[in-house]
Amino acid sequence: MKRAFFAFAALIFATVAAWADPSGTYAFKGTELDGTEYQGTLEVAKSGDVFELTYTFDDGTVQKGAAVGDDSFLAYGYGDSDGGELGVGLMTAKDGNWEGIWTRVGADKMSIENWTRK
Numbered sequence: 004m005k006r007a008f009f010a011f012a013a014l015i016f017a018t019v020a021a022w023a024d025p026s027g028t029y030a031f032k033g034t035e036l037d038g039t040e041y042q043g044t045l046e047v048a049k050s051g052d053v054f055e056l057t058y059t060f061d062d063g064t065v066q067k068g069a070a071v072g073d074d075s076f077l078a079y080g081y082g083d084s085d086g087g088e089l090g091v092g093l094m095t096a097k098d099g100n101w102e103g104i105w106t107r108v109g110a111d112k113m114s115i116e117n118w119t120r121k
Contacts, residue, residue: 024049025074026099031058036107038088056081070094079103092116107118 029045044058047070056068056079066088068081075095092105094116101118 024097025054025072025077028121029101029118030121031116031118033105034114036110036112036114046119054079077103094118 008104016095017096023040026047026049029047030042032040032042034040041060043058045059046055048055048057052071052076054070054072056070056080058066058068060066064083066081066083068079070079072078072094075096078091080089082089088107090105090107090110092103094101094103099120104113104114105116106113112114
């Protein structure tokens with residue numbers, strides 16, 4: 004009986020985890036590859052099986068991206084409106100917020116970024 008209960012509990016937990024997602028509004032901060040810092044607001048919106056990312060930097064610049072993942076990790080790609088900058092990143096959940104690494108296409112190093120839920 005205990006084994007059946009734990010199997011059922013595990014099934015329920017897995018189902019609930021599949022429903023959870025990182026959608027919402029975040030303040031983001033990061034470090035450019037040259038060491039300068041940046042920040043702004045990020046909107047994460049679920050769209051079918053993927054997430055749409057809209058970064059609005061404090062200087063008004065907007066970048067769009069798409070991500071795959073769940074409530075524990077997100078792998079994403081992004082680009083600017085004129086196609087001049089493309090990059091990828093990997094974020095992991097930590098205490099309701101997110102932290103991760105990213106790089107640009109053609110770069111030889113990576114940097115960090117943090118998202119704090121608003």
